[in-house]
Structures are given as C-alpha cells and as structure tokens.
Amino acid sequence: MRIFFRALSVFVAVSAAVTALSAQAPAAGQAQGYRAPRTADGRPNLNGIWQAINEANWDLQPHAANFGRVVALGAEDAMPPGIGWVEGGEIPYLPAAAAKKKENYEKRLTLDPEIKCYLPGVPRAMYMPFPFQIVQSKDVTMMIFEYAGAVRTINMGKPTEAPADSWMGWSNGHWEGETLVIDTTGFNDQSWFDRVGDFHSDELHVVERITAASPDRLNYEATIEDKNVFSRPWKISMPLYRRVDRNMQLMEFKCVEFVEELIYGHLRKPGTQPPPH
Amino acid sequence: MNHRFRTSIRLLTIVFAVVLPMTAALAGQAPFSSAKASATAKKWTAKTSDGQPDLQGYWTNSTYTPLQRPNGVTKEFYNREEVVQIEKQAAEREEAQTEPGTIADVHYDFTQFSLDRGQSAHVTQLRTSMIIDPPDGRIPPATPDGLKRQADRAAERKRMGATTDAVENMPVGTRCIVMAGSGPPMMPTGYNGNYQIVQAPGYVMILTEMIHDVRIIPLDGRPQLPPNVRQWIGSSRGRWEGDTLVVETSNFNGKNPFQNASEAMRVIERFTRLDVDTIDYRFTIEDEKTWARPWTASLPLRKTVGPIFEHACSEGNYSVRNTLAGARAEEKRAAEAASKKGLK
Numbered sequence: 001m002r003i004f005f006r007a008l009s010v011f012v013a014v015s016a017a018v019t020a021l022s023a024q025a026p027a028a029g030q031a032q033g034y035r036a037p038r039t040a041d042g043r044p045n046l047n048g049i050w051q052a053i054n055e056a057n058w059d060l061q062p063h064a065a066n067f068g069r070v071v072a073l074g075a076e077d078a079m080p081p082g083i084g085w086v087e088g089g090e091i092p093y094l095p096a097a098a099a100k101k102k103e104n105y106e107k108r109l110t111l112d113p114e115i116k117c118y119l120p121g122v123p124r125a126m127y128m129p130f131p132f133q134i135v136q137s138k139d140v141t142m143m144i145f146e147y148a149g150a151v152r153t154i155n156m157g158k159p160t161e162a163p164a165d166s167w168m169g170w171s172n173g174h175w176e177g178e179t180l181v182i183d184t185t186g187f188n189d190q191s192w193f194d195r196v197g198d199f200h201s202d203e204l205h206v207v208e209r210i211t212a213a214s215p216d217r218l219n220y221e222a223t224i225e226d227k228n229v230f231s232r233p234w235k236i237s238m239p240l241y242r243r244v245d246r247n248m249q250l251m252e253f254k255c256v257e258f259v260e261e262l263i264y265g266h267l268r269k270p271g272t273q274p275p276p277h
Numbered sequence: 278m279n280h281r282f283r284t285s286i287r288l289l290t291i292v293f294a295v296v297l298p299m300t301a302a303l304a305g306q307a308p309f310s311s312a313k314a315s316a317t318a319k320k321w322t323a324k325t326s327d328g329q330p331d332l333q334g335y336w337t338n339s340t341y342t343p344l345q346r347p348n349g350v351t352k353e354f355y356n357r358e359e360v361v362q363i364e365k366q367a368a369e370r371e372e373a374q375t376e377p378g379t380i381a382d383v384h385y386d387f388t389q390f391s392l393d394r395g396q397s398a399h400v401t402q403l404r405t406s407m408i409i410d411p412p413d414g415r416i417p418p419a420t421p422d423g424l425k426r427q428a429d430r431a432a433e434r435k436r437m438g439a440t441t442d443a444v445e446n447m448p449v450g451t452r453c454i455v456m457a458g459s460g461p462p463m464m465p466t467g468y469n470g471n472y473q474i475v476q477a478p479g480y481v482m483i484l485t486e487m488i489h490d491v492r493i494i495p496l497d498g499r500p501q502l503p504p505n506v507r508q509w510i511g512s513s514r515g516r517w518e519g520d521t522l523v524v525e526t527s528n529f530n531g532k533n534p535f536q537n538a539s540e541a542m543r544v545i546e547r548f549t550r551l552d553v554d555t556i557d558y559r560f561t562i563e564d565e566k567t568w569a570r571p572w573t574a575s576l577p578l579r580k581t582v583g584p585i586f587e588h589a590c591s592e593g594n595y596s597v598r599n600t601l602a603g604a605r606a607e608e609k610r611a612a613e614a615a616s617k618k619g620l621k
Contacts, residue, residue: 039327039477040325040328040478047477047480118592119587119589133493135480135482136477137475137476139333149488149491151489151587153484153585163586164586166587166589167589190592247500249493249512250493251506251508252509254455256452256453260452264443264597264598264601267444267601267602267605268442268444268601269438269442269443269604269605272438272442272443275445
C-alpha cells in the first residue's frame with residue numbers, strides 16, 4: 001500500500017512537472033484552460049474574421065520608430081515602432097543572407113512585393129494590416145485575405161505534396177487537441193516577411209500553430225525554416241484578434257488597379273495621361 | 278504562351294490525369310444535363326454538418342452552350358445527335374487555332390494540357406441557349422438609356438486610344454483585375470472555369486479559380502453595404518429557400534459591365550444541388566436602367582476534381598508589359614525610319 005502511494009505521489013509529481021513544462025513551452029502562452037466552442041464536426045471553431053493588431057508587417061524584429069520611405073507622405077509613411085515578434089529578438093540569417101537582407105532594405109521602395117500588390121506569402125499574410133476570414137469545413141480550412149484577395153486552401157485530409165511552387169504555398173493541416181497545426185511548403189522565393197526586406201528562398205518551410213485563447217483571440221505561432229537563408233529554425237508568435245465590428249465583412253482590396261501606373265506607367269504612349277481617379 | 282496559361286497549366290497537369298478518365302466515366306453515365314434529366318435522378322439530400330444543404334466541392338461551368346440562342350435557331354432544345362455534332366465542330370475550331378507557326382499557335386495552344394473545353398470536364402446540355410427567359414433565348418432589347426450608355430462607352434474607349442497605348446486601355450482580364458466572366462453571374466470563361474464551394478455556419482464561400490476571386494456570402498440577413506460602396510464583383514447576401522441557396526448581389530462598380538448593364542445591376546443567383554455531380558445554377562439579371570424586364574439564364578455546374586491551384590495572375594503578367602513595350606519599340610522604329618527618310 002505504501003509503495004502504491006509512493007508510486008502515486010511520484011506519478012503526480014512527474015505529471016505536475018510535465019504539465020508545468022509543457023505550459024511554458026509555447027511562447028505565446030497556450031491559454032491554459034480555454035476550450036474553444038466546437039464546430040458540428042467536434043473541432044475547435046476558428047471561423048470568423050481575424051486580424052493582427054501590431055507593426056509586424058513593418059518589421060518583425062524589435063525596432064524603434066524611423067523615417068519613412070516617401071518624403072511627400074510625411075508622418076503617414078514614418079515607420080511605427082514595434083516590440084518585436086521573433087523569439088529571441090533576432091532572425092538568424094546566414095552571413096550571405098544577412099547581406100542580401102541589407103540590400104533588400106536599401107532597395108525596399110522598389111523591391112518590396114507589397115508595393116506591387118503581389119500576393120503576400122506566408123506568414124506575412126497573417127499579419128498584414130488587413131482582416132482575413134477563416135471558413136472551416138471538415139475537409140478544408142480556407143483562409144481568405146482582404147489584402148490582394150489572397151487565398152490559402154488548407155487541406156485537412158491526407159497530406160498531399162505541393163505540385164509546384166506558389167506565392168501562398170501548399171498547406172496541409174491537422175488538429176492537435178485545441179491547436180490547428182499547418183505545415184506549408186512549395187513556396188516560390190518571391191515573397192518577403194515584412195517591409196524591411198526580411199526574406200526567404202524556395203526552400204521555405206513554415207509550421208504554424210493556431211489556438212483559440214478566448215472567444216475573440218487566437219494565439220498564432222509560426223516556425224520558419226529555410227536552410228538556404230537561416231542558420232536554424234526560428235519562431236514568431238503574436239495574438240490575432242476577432243474583428244467584432246457590426247456587420248463586419250471582408251471588402252474588396254483589388255490593389256492591382258492601384259499599382260498599374262507604378263508598374264507600367266513608363267510604358268505608356270508618350271503624351272497620354274493616366275485617367276483621373 | 279500567355280502567362281496566365283502557364284500558372285493554370287501547373288494545376289491542369291496534375292489534375293487532368295485524374296479528370297480525364299473521370300470525365301469519360303461521367304460522360305458515360307450522364308452526358309446531358311438538363312432539368313428534365315435531373316427530375317428523374319435521385320433527389321440530393323445530403324447536408325453539411327451544420328445542417329445546410331451540401332453544395333461543397335469543386336465545380337466547373339465550362340460549356341459550349343452559348344448565352345444567347347444562335348441566329349436561325351428557334352427551338353429550345355437540340356436533340357442529342359445535334360449536340361454531339363455541334364460540340365465536335367466547336368472542338369475542331371479550337372484545335373484549328375494551334376496550327377503550327379501561326380500567332381494563335383504561339384499565344385493560345387488550346388490542345389496542350391487540355392485547355393480546350395473538348396478535352397476537359399465540361400457541361401453538356403441540350404439547351405440551345407443559357408437564357409431561358411425571355412422564351413426566345415435572347416437578351417431583351419435595351420432601353421434607350423441602355424443604348425445610349427453602350428454608345429457612350431464605345432465612344433469613351435475610342436477616345437482613350439489603342440489598347441496598346443496604356444494599360445488602362447486594355448481589357449480588365451488582361452490586366453488581371455477581374456475576368457470578364459467570373460461574375461457574378463458565374464459565366465464560363467473559356468478555360469479555368471473552376472469553382473470551389475466551402476460552407477461554414479452562416480456562410481457560403483465560392484472561390485473562382487480565375488484571379489482567385491472569392492465571395493464569402495453571409496446568410497444572416499444582414500443589410501447590404503451602403504450604396505456608395507462599390508466593388509468590382511459587387512457585394513453578395515444569401516439565404517436558403519428550402520434546399521435552394523439564393524444569392525443577391527449588388528453594389529457593382531460598373532467598370533466591368535456584364536452585357537453592358539449599368540452599375541445598378543442586381544444579380545439573383547439560385548443554387549440547387551440536384552445530384553452528386555450537378556448543381557442547378559440559374560441567375561436573373563435585374564437592371565431597369567438597361568432592360569425593361571428581368572432576364573434569366575440557366576447553366577448547370579458539374580462536379581470536377583480539385584484542388585484548385587493558385588492563379589497568381591498579376592504577379593506574372595508579362596503580357597501587359599510585353600505588349601506595351603512592343604508597341605513603344607515599334608513607334609520608335611517608325612519614328613527613326615521617318616527621320617532617316619527626312620534626312621535623305
């Protein structure tokens with residue numbers, strides 16, 4: 001009997017330690033105890049319109065406020081300060097990649113794909129300053145982004161392999177308890193992570209973990225791996241908030257039209273003018 | 278080859294190995310979709326897990342059936358032999374575009390990768406036109422306002438100059454803003470006529486392959502966007518009437534007019550799942566500024582195989598860049614030739 005109790009107390013102590021450890025493990029905090037409402041299929045219900053409320057799209061790493069890129073835009077284009085969302089503070093670039101990032105930064109006004117309205121890639125789509133909507137069914141989880149009308153189709157069935165490279169990548173998802181885990185590969189090397197030139201190659205591999213922390217908040221984490229660019233995998237984490245605005249809906253931001261003059265203006269027939277708008 | 282094809286091809290190469298045999302199988306079972314055929318089929322009763330009639334999956338509306346009844350045709354339905362003949366001829370016309378050495382061959386090789394409708398999953402029906410009302414299968418005559426708008430738009434296009442002068446003069450599809458047929462209403466676009474429907478509580482989402490246009494249609498009876506807010510694909514509100522999804526769309530910006538409609542156009546679409554392979558899709562166009570009466574068209578959606586691959590259109594739009602650059606180079610060459618001539 002005593003042996004049994006001792007064994008039990010050891011078991012309890014070990015379980016408590018394991019619980020404590022696993023509670024510490026996720027950087028964003030796993031929202032202990034919160035259990036999301038369920039869909040009819042019994043999965044955590046992540047349906048809704050969500051948005052990151054932070055400055056990660058300006059620069060993922062901790063940064064002070066800074067001058068903008070376009071003099072005429074004054075304070076509107078000045079870089080807002082950001083507390084940083086990279087675990088450990090710094091993105092672990094390989095030496096050659098660090099030089100490339102610096103070059104990207106210097107040429108950001110012409111090289112940032114966001115300026116040309118190109119698809120945002122992953123994880124950038126998740127923290128663009130635009131809302132996105134999750135439409136969740138048994139077989140697929142759709143993410144539809146207001147910015148550029150970007151779309152992610154997350155296959156919830158048997159994992160499939162990317163047939164070719166794309167901007168938004170090829171996503172396979174599965175549930176680990178309360179958490180939606182998304183494994184994405186098949187990226188091209190064209191998208192950036194933010195406006196200061198943080199970048200990746202077509203070897204990018206992103207594993208995201210999305211967990212409801214309260215009815216109106218998701219914890220979002222992404223582990224980023226790319227052997228061509230980074231010396232080790234690194235992780236970002238941030239909350240995503242539900243857009244609770246009355247009658248909230250995604251609206252249209254077809255920005256292609258807004259960048260035509262920027263991209264093709266130099267090719268217009270001399271003497272012609274862009275139409276007034 | 279057009280850049281947009283190239284992105285599509287990635288999808289098609291993976292998908293059509295599966296689609297082709299499947300299409301053949303489908304064709305063997307039920308080659309002709311029509312209201313009559315569907316009446317005899319087993320009624321589709323499957324629901325999504327939250328109780329909506331289940332419209333989910335991948336669908337195509339690719340077809341040879343024209344919107345309007347062709348001149349000289351007076352009947353509502355062809356017989357099967359006629360349809361087979363018409364499709365055969367149409368497929369031959371598409372193949373003829375790939376004659377080696379022609380410009381069309383370089384630009385549009387329809388027979389490669391099943392881009393021509395004849396090779397891919399498509400909707401075959403006996404109807405002579407999609408339009409079912411008015412009964413003559415034709416768009417009703419335009420009102421005086423409608424005719425004037427058409428003339429004004431033509432004059433404005435002329436005033437703007439050649440399509441090769443500036444990007445704004447080009448068709449919106451070439452510019453990768455929105456494809457002319459992507460809708461609503463959802464019209465066949467010649468290729469990539471594929472859609473994905475996903476349902477979640479309170480919403481139906483329709484992804485159009487072309488330019489990854491998405492409609493997320495709320496079903497909660499909320500008010501429409503304010504009238505001053507206008508969008509390329511409008512704004513949609515939906516509701517279930519029995520097993521039929523009814524979607525009303527308005528708030529168009531009028532820059533991609535469907536059949537010369539005004540920006541006041543309203544589209545009422547009806548989706549009814551008939552059987553495992555078919556959604557009965559019909560739409561009614563209401564626009565008093567253009568037509569004195571509403572008109573209605575019907576075109577089934579046929580089940581196809583996914584997934585839909587990313588249609589990154591603008592990101593690879595070499596077509597606009599090369600067309601404009603080519604036109605400027607030609608002008609420069611012509612100017613140089615003229616000045617040389619002047620010097621002589």
